[in-house]
Amino acid sequence: MSALEACRYVPSQITEGSEKHKLQVVAEEQHNDPTLQDVALSVEKITGVPLASQKLIYKGKSLKQMEQTLTKLGIKNGCKIMLIGKKGFLSKSLQMEALGKLDKRIKITVEHFMKVLEQIDSMALPENFIDCRMKRKGLVKKVQGLLARCDTVEGNISQEMDKLQCKNLALSN
Known part of the structure; x- marks a missing residue:
């Protein structure tokens, strides 16, 4: 077996939920045994699950020591490794669309809050209903606080x- 063949592992599959992926791992340095880090980077390329969001499991044990070689971990050709992870991000092409949808939802929420304020304002209370007037004033302040938070979120989205x-633009140039 050549040095290159010795550093190549092919677990039969990585399972991510119901999905199964074939995986070939090559050590970053040609003459070294591949590490768990090499596996995790390959998994990231295949599944899109970022390294930080991955939990790799082999024979019921969670693999955590990224610098460990596959040999030391007992991982051999043809093994099965389970991935528990979340993608937790949107592809670049969908981010703008998602932000646009969020912005629209915030604007709709602001409209609803404004209608609530109008309804509260239209309530006529006699002068002697001091407790009710105080509660109405407190409710107005809460809604105004929520509107201020919406403004902050809108600014962040923008x-x-x-x-x-x-x-x-930078990428297209």
């Missing part, structure tokens, strides 16, 4: 959309 547009 900033993220601007960043994405700048990145997209």
Whole structure:
């Protein structure tokens, strides 16, 4: 067996939920045994699950020591490794669309809050209903606070959309 063949492992599959992926792992340095880090990087390329969000399991044990070689971990050609992980991110092509949808939902929420404020304002209470007037005032302040939070979220969404547009422009040049 050549040095290159010795550093190549082919677990028969990585299982991610109901999905199964064939995986070939090659050590980053040609003459070294592949490490768990090499496996995790290959898994990231195949599944799209970022390294930080991966939990790899072999024979019921969670694999955590990224610098360990596959030989030391007992992982051999043809083995099965289970992946538990979440993608937790959107592809770049979908981020702008998702931010646009979020922005629209925030704007709709702001409209609903404004209608609530109008309804509260239209309530006529006699002067002697002091407790009710105080509760109404407190409710108005809560709704105004929620509106301020919506404004903050809208601003954050706008900033993220601007960043994405700048990145997209930079990539297209």
